[in-house]
Amino acid sequence: MGITVKDVAGMAGVSTATVSRVIxxxxxxxxxxxxxxxxxxxxxxxxxxxxxxxLKTNKSRTIGLISPEIANDFFMNIARGVxxxxxxxxxxxxxxxTNESAKEELRRSELLIEKNVDGVIIIPATKRGTHFSLLRxxxxxxxxxxxxxxxxxxxxxxxxxxxxxxxxxSWLIEQGHSNIAFIGGSPELSNARERYAGYLxxxxxxxxxxxxxxxxxxxxxxDSGYRLMEQLVGLNDPPEQVFIANYFMxxxxxxxxISNSLEPDVSPGIGSFDDLELSSILGYxxxxxxxxxxxxGSKAAEILLSRINGDVSPENKILRLHTKLRISL
Amino acid sequence: MGITVKDVAGMAGVSTATVSRVIxxxxxxxxxxxxxxxxxxxxxxxxxxxxxxxLKTNKSRTIGLISPEIANDFFMNIARGVxxxxxxxxxxxxxxxTNESAKEELRRSELLIEKNVDGVIIIPATKRGTHFSLLRxxxxxxxxxxxxxxxxxxxxxxxxxxxxxxxxxSWLIEQGHSNIAFIGGSPELSNARERYAGYLxxxxxxxxxxxxxxxxxxxxxxDSGYRLMEQLVGLNDPPEQVFIANYFMxxxxxxxxISNSLEPDVSPGIGSFDDLELSSILGYxxxxxxxxxxxxGSKAAEILLSRINGDVSPENKILRLHTKLRISL
DNA sequence: TTGAAAGCGCTAACAA
DNA sequence: TTGTTAGCGCTTTCAA
Numbered sequence: 001m002g003i004t005v006k007d008v009a010g011m012a013g014v015s016t017a018t019v020s021r022v023i024x025x026x027x028x029x030x031x032x033x034x035x036x037x038x039x040x041x042x043x044x045x046x047x048x049x050x051x052x053x054x055l056k057t058n059k060s061r062t063i064g065l066i067s068p069e070i071a072n073d074f075f076m077n078i079a080r081g082v083x084x085x086x087x088x089x090x091x092x093x094x095x096x097x098t099n100e101s102a103k104e105e106l107r108r109s110e111l112l113i114e115k116n117v118d119g120v121i122i123i124p125a126t127k128r129g130t131h132f133s134l135l136r137x138x139x140x141x142x143x144x145x146x147x148x149x150x151x152x153x154x155x156x157x158x159x160x161x162x163x164x165x166x167x168x169x170s171w172l173i174e175q176g177h178s179n180i181a182f183i184g185g186s187p188e189l190s191n192a193r194e195r196y197a198g199y200l201x202x203x204x205x206x207x208x209x210x211x212x213x214x215x216x217x218x219x220x221x222x223d224s225g226y227r228l229m230e231q232l233v234g235l236n237d238p239p240e241q242v243f244i245a246n247y248f249m250x251x252x253x254x255x256x257x258i259s260n261s262l263e264p265d266v267s268p269g270i271g272s273f274d275d276l277e278l279s280s281i282l283g284y285x286x287x288x289x290x291x292x293x294x295x296x297g298s299k300a301a302e303i304l305l306s307r308i309n310g311d312v313s314p315e316n317k318i319l320r321l322h323t324k325l326r327i328s329l
Numbered sequence: 330m331g332i333t334v335k336d337v338a339g340m341a342g343v344s345t346a347t348v349s350r351v352i353x354x355x356x357x358x359x360x361x362x363x364x365x366x367x368x369x370x371x372x373x374x375x376x377x378x379x380x381x382x383x384l385k386t387n388k389s390r391t392i393g394l395i396s397p398e399i400a401n402d403f404f405m406n407i408a409r410g411v412x413x414x415x416x417x418x419x420x421x422x423x424x425x426x427t428n429e430s431a432k433e434e435l436r437r438s439e440l441l442i443e444k445n446v447d448g449v450i451i452i453p454a455t456k457r458g459t460h461f462s463l464l465r466x467x468x469x470x471x472x473x474x475x476x477x478x479x480x481x482x483x484x485x486x487x488x489x490x491x492x493x494x495x496x497x498x499s500w501l502i503e504q505g506h507s508n509i510a511f512i513g514g515s516p517e518l519s520n521a522r523e524r525y526a527g528y529l530x531x532x533x534x535x536x537x538x539x540x541x542x543x544x545x546x547x548x549x550x551x552d553s554g555y556r557l558m559e560q561l562v563g564l565n566d567p568p569e570q571v572f573i574a575n576y577f578m579x580x581x582x583x584x585x586x587i588s589n590s591l592e593p594d595v596s597p598g599i600g601s602f603d604d605l606e607l608s609s610i611l612g613y614x615x616x617x618x619x620x621x622x623x624x625x626g627s628k629a630a631e632i633l634l635s636r637i638n639g640d641v642s643p644e645n646k647i648l649r650l651h652t653k654l655r656i657s658l
Numbered sequence: 659t660t661g662a663a664a665g666c667g668c669t670a671a672c673a674a
Numbered sequence: 675t676t677g678t679t680a681g682c683g684c685t686t687t688c689a690a
Binding site: 343344345346347350357358359362381383384385386387 | 675676677678679681682683684
Binding site: 016017050 | 682684685686
C-alpha cells in the first residue's frame, strides 16, 4: 500500500504520464524509456491501484454472475466456463446466489450495479425478467445463460432443449416403446417448456397420442422427482418408459425406485436430460441427453465480452448449443 | 452514469459533505436536512460511485474466495455460507477456481490483490501455502476454510475431522466389526490426515491392531474411490467394513460395487465421511459423519470480517466445528 | 516521444 | 450541525 505512479515516475526519471503509458502497454514510447520504467516498477514492487484506474476509466474488469443457486453442479459448471474464459482477460467474477427468488435477483442486480461490474451473466430463476431492465438502464450489458425469461429478451446462450428431448424420445420409440411418460419441470422455465415440446414433437412424429396421465410436471428438484416417480409407479398401468427432464429430478426418481426396491426389471425404464451415471450403471437409464455445460458459460462470457468491448448491434445474439445423445447399453 | 454527490447537493441545497454524511448514515445531522438529501437522492436516482469511494477509503467491500474447484457441491456449499453471511453487510464475493493447482493459487492471489479485495477465504489445494504470504505482505487478511496448509498458518475454520472419523469407526467396532478398512485421501491435505488419525485412534482404543493392507490412500476424487474399492474387494480376505473418508471417493466406490454387481450382502459395509444418501438407501452405508458445511463458510466469513474491521490479535483464530454421526438402519 | 496538469467522484479533516 | 477544501492515484488531453 503506497507505491504510486508518482514514485515510479520519480525513480525512472520520467513523468507519471509516461509511467501510465508503459503500464498500459501503449505504443509510441522509446524502448529505453520503457525499460527504465519497467525496471522501476519491478524494483519498487509497484501495483496499479485499480480504484483510481477505474475511477478514470469507468471500467472495473469485473463481471457478475446471477445464479438461482450456487451449490449446484450444473450452474457452477456454467460458472466454471465463465471464469475460465474471463480470467484470461484479467476479469474476475462476482457470484451472486438468488435462491431462486426474483426478489433476490433484483437485489443482486442492484448490488452488482453498485459494484460497477462491466457486465452480468444471468441464469434466471423464473420466467419474469423485467427487473433486469435495471441493468439495462444502468448501461450494463448482460447475457442470459441456460434459460430465457419470457417477458424480456436479450442475448442468450442456451442449448437446443427441444431437439435434445425430441431425439431421446424418438430413440425410445424406435426401440419399440410407445408408452412413454414425461416428468418435467415448471413451465415457468423456458428450458422446461422446450424439453416438453421436444417430447410432444416426437410423439407427434410417430403418431403416438399423448396420454395426459403420463405427463407430470413438478420443479427441477430432487423431491419433486421422487414424488412424481412415485405417482407414476402408482398408476394402474405404469408406463414402460419415463423421460425425466432434469438431473435432480432424476436423482429423486432413482431414490424412490431404490427405496421401494423397484429393480430395473420391474420399474419403468428411464431416459433423461443430463446424465446420471449411477442410474445407467444400476440399469435404469438407457438414454440421456448430454449438455455442453461449461461451454454455455464460456460462450456467454464471450458474447458478454464482445458487448463490453462495444458491440452494440441491436439484434439479440441467441446461441443454441447442440446436445448429444448418449445411449447406455 | 452521471449523477454525483455534487448534483444531489445542489438539488438539496446543501454541501457535498452533508450528502456524503447522509449517504453513509452518519449521525449528527438535522432530521430535516437528512430528509431533504434523501429526497434529492431518490428523485435524481443517484447511486454512489464505488470507485471514487474506494479510492478514498481503500476498501472495496469485496472479498475473494480461492477454491480448488468451483463445480463441486462441497466447496460451493462453503461458498454459499460465505456469500450468505457477507451479503448482509454489502460485501460481494469474487470466486476463483484454482483447479487444485498451487500455481493457480498464486495467480489468483495476485489477481485478488490487484482487485483490492478486503479479505480472502482460502480452501487450499495442497499442503503448501507459503505463496499466500503474498496476501499477508499486501496487508490483506485471509482465513483458511476446510483445510490447513502445513507450512503456513493463520486463521482457519475446520471441522473436527479426527473426532468425526474416530466416532464413526468406534461405532462400527461397537457393532462387532474388527476388520475395518480405510480408504483415505492424500496426506497432502490436513483433513485427510486428520481423518486417518481418527481411524487409528479408534483402532488403538479398542486394541485392534492395524492391518496395512486395509489402509489405502488415494485422492479425494471419484476415480480414486473406484480403484481403491476395487483393490480392497480383490483381496483374498476382503474386510467386513470400509470407512471412506470423502464424499467423492464414496461415489466412486459405490460405482465400482454396482458396476460389478456386488450387492450389499456380499460387499463390505460402508462407513463414510459426508453423507451419500443413495449409498445408505442401497444398503451399503450404515454410518456417516455429517459436516456443517455452510457453517464452515459463514464462520470463516465472520472471522474474516472481524479481521477486516481491525481485529489484530496476533494469535491464530482456529475454529473446529463439530461433526454429527448419522446412523442409517 | 514525453510532460504538465486537469479532474474522475468521493470522504474526511478542519473550520465555522 | 454544516460547509470548504484537499486530496485518494490514475488516465488523458493538450502542448511541447
